[in-house]
Amino acid sequence: MSYVTPQEFATKMIDAGESKIFMSTKDTFIRAYMAGAILALAAAFAVTVTVNTGQPLVGALLFPVGFCMLYLLGFDLLTGVFTLVPLAVLDKRPGCDMKGLLRNWGLVFVGNFAGAMTTAVFMAIIFTMGFTEEPNAIGQKIGTIGESRTLGYAAAGMGGMLTLFIRAVMCNWMVSTGVVAAMMSTSVSGKVIAMWMPILVFFYMGFEHSIVNMFLFPSGIMLGGEFTWMDYFIWNEIPTVIGNLVGGLTFVGAMIYATHYKTSPKRGLAKAAQGGTYAPAE
Numbered sequence: 226m227s228y229v230t231p232q233e234f235a236t237k238m239i240d241a242g243e244s245k246i247f248m249s250t251k252d253t254f255i256r257a258y259m260a261g262a263i264l265a266l267a268a269a270f271a272v273t274v275t276v277n278t279g280q281p282l283v284g285a286l287l288f289p290v291g292f293c294m295l296y297l298l299g300f301d302l303l304t305g306v307f308t309l310v311p312l313a314v315l316d317k318r319p320g321c322d323m324k325g326l327l328r329n330w331g332l333v334f335v336g337n338f339a340g341a342m343t344t345a346v347f348m349a350i351i352f353t354m355g356f357t358e359e360p361n362a363i364g365q366k367i368g369t370i371g372e373s374r375t376l377g378y379a380a381a382g383m384g385g386m387l388t389l390f391i392r393a394v395m396c397n398w399m400v401s402t403g404v405v406a407a408m409m410s411t412s413v414s415g416k417v418i419a420m421w422m423p424i425l426v427f428f429y430m431g432f433e434h435s436i437v438n439m440f441l442f443p444s445g446i447m448l449g450g451e452f453t454w455m456d457y458f459i460w461n462e463i464p465t466v467i468g469n470l471v472g473g474l475t476f477v478g479a480m481i482y483a484t485h486y487k488t489s490p491k492r493g494l495a496k497a498a499q500g501g502t503y504a505p506a507e
Contacts, residue, residue, distance in 0.1 A: 227411040234408040235486035242313035246325040257336025260300035265344035265440030267291020285429035307473030308401040341439035371445025375456040393468020396432035399423040
């Protein structure tokens, strides 16, 4: 598996965040668009498997294939940049500031949404034979998911909002684990295994992922689900994005930064060897 220890890959995390801040607008948007489209297709695939087999666990076992594909291709999800990009700002990398961070997050959000919406339209066409028939069993299932995870939360009021938020936080605990775990190995098989496990957990547990929902809920509306765009944004997307952000800021990336990178003596030695001065981020 070619295991890489946290002390060794911690720097890669900050380097990755720094590179995303400086990436051009065009490249950032394209990579985010492709990530949204691929993850949406993986969600459609998982729902299809679940409906056809009657076994949600089988769908959850296969869903991570989309996450692994987009990661290996170098595409960006909002949940991933929530974890990595702030580390470059915390580490005070030259040119990495809040303006660059917010620019990256905004572009990735728009790109992810556009990609997921493209897949949503394509799959709605497939599920309805070009909108000439009623949705098939898979389309009906997607509509049901949208209703239960918007109107269901709304019916519970603030309790539903709290549940939605916590599910979103825990989702990005798992997604950030997958993003960082992929850096634990230098082999493709090792990266895939490390990513697969936490992504399986979040999907099977029904945690709320903002990009997956960018596909499921617009698809549900187009396929006749009994909920509205307002329901989707207020009772799912906005709280989910906030929860994903909190989860990304507080879990694996930040913990490894604090315990393995920030306190590593090798860090200061490496900077000194380059002939520069280095002030650790406090």
